[in-house]
Each structure stands twice: as structure tokens, then as C-alpha cells.
Amino acid sequence: MVEEYKYKDITGKIIGAAMQVHKVLGNGFQEVIYQRALEIELPYFGLNFKREFEMPISYREQQIGTRRVDFLIEDVVSVELKAIIKLEDVHLAQAINYLEAYNLEIGLLINFGSKSLGFKRLINSKFNL
Secondary structure, eight states: OOOOOTTHHHHHHHHHHHHHHHHHHOSOSOHHHHHHHHHHHGGGGTOOEEEEEEEEEEETTEEEEEEEEEEEETTTEEEEEEOSSSOOHHHHHHHHHHHHHHTOSEEEEEEOSSSSOEEEEEEOTTOOO
8 A cells, every 4th residue: 555645735736847847948957047947837836935945954953054945835845956967866865964954854856957857755754743
């Protein structure tokens, strides 16, 4: 039996919006171009979001810096964008580290750089309610 994905309605819409952007623009642009296009597309899918939302990074309950997430969707899903030929393990590890640092449960890593849109659904196993 397949377990239901948490926030699957939200992640499905995000992926749909990203597919539309990739369909129109294709690959070959810089990441910022895809960010701007996705910012235009997301409202068509009925999603609330913050682009380049600055989030604190803490260590032992002390803030040690900040990091901007590419998109924070509906205040629950982190979206990191890439525009590279192939996603590597280091990109996946980075996106998971951000989920842990932000204490968000679900994230997406989306790559516009290849011929076909690539995406990975991420789950923060260290998520605390």
C-alpha cells in the first residue's frame, strides 16, 4: 500500500507550474530567469508564496546566520531551483540541509537545466512539530 504524500496537492501544483515554465522557456537560461518565470506562473495554480524568503539558521538555539530559500510555498514547502545539466548528490544534500535548518517537513528540488524538467521530493526526517 502506497502511503499518501504529505502536501501532495501543493507539491503537485508546484511541479505543474514548473513544467509549464520549462515547456515555454526550455533549458539553457540562468536560474534567476526560471525564478522570475515561476513567480509569474505560481499564482495561476492558486499558490501563495514568498520568493527569496530569508530564513534564520540556528545552532543550539542561537541564530548564526540566514539563508534565502528560493520559494516558500504556503508557508510549508521549500522549493530550491537549479539550472544545471544534471543534479548531483551535493545539490540534494544542500536542499535537505536547508529543510532541516528551517525545520520544514517537505521540500522540492527542481532543475530546469536539463532537456526534461527534473525534480526531487524531499522529506525532512528530523522535522519537529
